Amino acid sequence: MPHDHHDHDHDHGQEPPSDIALRVKALESLLVEKGLVDPAALDAIVDYYETKVGPRNGARVVAKAWSDPEYRARLLADATAAIAELGYSGGQGEHMVAVENTPATHNMVVCTLCSCYPWPVLGLPPVWYKSAPYRSRAVIDPRGVLAEFGTKLPADVAVRVWDSTAELRYLVIPERPPGTEALDEAALAALVTRDGMIGTARL
Amino acid sequence: MNGVHDMGGMHGLGPIEPGPDQPVFHQDWERRVHALVIASPTRGNIDAGRHRRELIPCPDYLRMTYYERWFAALCEMLLKGGVVSPEELASGRADPATAKATPRLAPEMVAPALSRSGSYLRDAASPTAFATGDRVRARNLSREGHTRLARYVRGRTGVVEHCHGAHVFPDTHAHGGGEDPRPLYTVRFTARELWGPDAAERDSVSLDLWEPYLERV
Numbered sequence: 160m161p162h163d164h165h166d167h168d169h170d171h172g173q174e175p176p177s178d179i180a181l182r183v184k185a186l187e188s189l190l191v192e193k194g195l196v197d198p199a200a201l202d203a204i205v206d207y208y209e210t211k212v213g214p215r216n217g218a219r220v221v222a223k224a225w226s227d228p229e230y231r232a233r234l235l236a237d238a239t240a241a242i243a244e245l246g247y248s249g250g251q252g253e254h255m256v257a258v259e260n261t262p263a264t265h266n267m268v269v270c271t272l273c274s275c276y277p278w279p280v281l282g283l284p285p286v287w288y289k290s291a292p293y294r295s296r297a298v299i300d301p302r303g304v305l306a307e308f309g310t311k312l313p314a315d316v317a318v319r320v321w322d323s324t325a326e327l328r329y330l331v332i333p334e335r336p337p338g339t340e341a342l343d344e345a346a347l348a349a350l351v352t353r354d355g356m357i358g359t360a361r362l
Numbered sequence: 363m364n365g366v367h368d369m370g371g372m373h374g375l376g377p378i379e380p381g382p383d384q385p386v387f388h389q390d391w392e393r394r395v396h397a398l399v400i401a402s403p404t405r406g407n408i409d410a411g412r413h414r415r416e417l418i419p420c421p422d423y424l425r426m427t428y429y430e431r432w433f434a435a436l437c438e439m440l441l442k443g444g445v446v447s448p449e450e451l452a453s454g455r456a457d458p459a460t461a462k463a464t465p466r467l468a469p470e471m472v473a474p475a476l477s478r479s480g481s482y483l484r485d486a487a488s489p490t491a492f493a494t495g496d497r498v499r500a501r502n503l504s505r506e507g508h509t510r511l512a513r514y515v516r517g518r519t520g521v522v523e524h525c526h527g528a529h530v531f532p533d534t535h536a537h538g539g540g541e542d543p544r545p546l547y548t549v550r551f552t553a554r555e556l557w558g559p560d561a562a563e564r565d566s567v568s569l570d571l572w573e574p575y576l577e578r579v
Contacts, residue, residue, distance in 0.1 A: 194463040254482065325529060
């Protein structure tokens, strides 16, 4: 579970809380006082996104698709249903589409207009995914973006960029790395990275 | 609206700075903003929420962090919806004259609510105008309201790859005009059609576009 050192920075008395931190605290107090939100529900929401969803979910989906040809076929035909088979569903994953990398094609996902991202399988997006540099450049210079992530894509591999402009959410199925024939699903899932499932990296 | 949020294809916005798997939240207040947006009584119309963030003035939009935008938009929606008064927002204290509400989301309902998949698919009112394989042009529209017709495809020609049935139409829904479902298509544009002859020959970009955004070529 990700847990950063800022967690209790308001308790240490070292630095004064920032203006935004104070304003957020004031709004929460106001909404609680008015009976509009329950602070325990807010805690449960935070816990859900820090511990229940994340890229490990998507990695299980990919590993199963690599291991089970029938599951792969179901995933490519109806990703929402195939992903739900593994117990993953919810907001920002209502209409899932799986796109598969091949030796000839590399897929990359972006949301140029906001920050659409498949929460049930990848969790909440990293900062760079939501930021202007990635949103602006992924569609016009995907090969330059890949290079910035340390991947030089051969010229004969076509890039397919998917701009998530509606409520469809895309999951990239990376190519299965060579030499992994003997691995079971759990071992395969450990090889699958978040960036591989966004398409900013190859495995 | 032709806002700075519609940034596909822009240059000059800096390096991406990818990192390792980061913590989900970097500050405690970001945790609370994320949770407040989900638990807020203004929750429910995702298109109105997106539009509220698009209405943040362009210079502020670029300067603010992601969760600063979420917080600013949440405050605006609470004010515009009459959920809190400007005086309450400024003071952080409830007006004693208002009745106490009951929270919309109880703690034990959080996990079931967040793992429940709704759907934006609706019964189609009419047959779809386009079929897979049709060549279509993204219409050149510059309306002031909310739209998901990204600027960089307007006037460009692509091919329909898939029809997803009728989905809630954001351009109407964001403005309180009801769901107004319209057929939704995945349309593929070649990189050269979008960016000119310097783009890689076989590269492409696909977008999900509603029927009113498209015209037959």
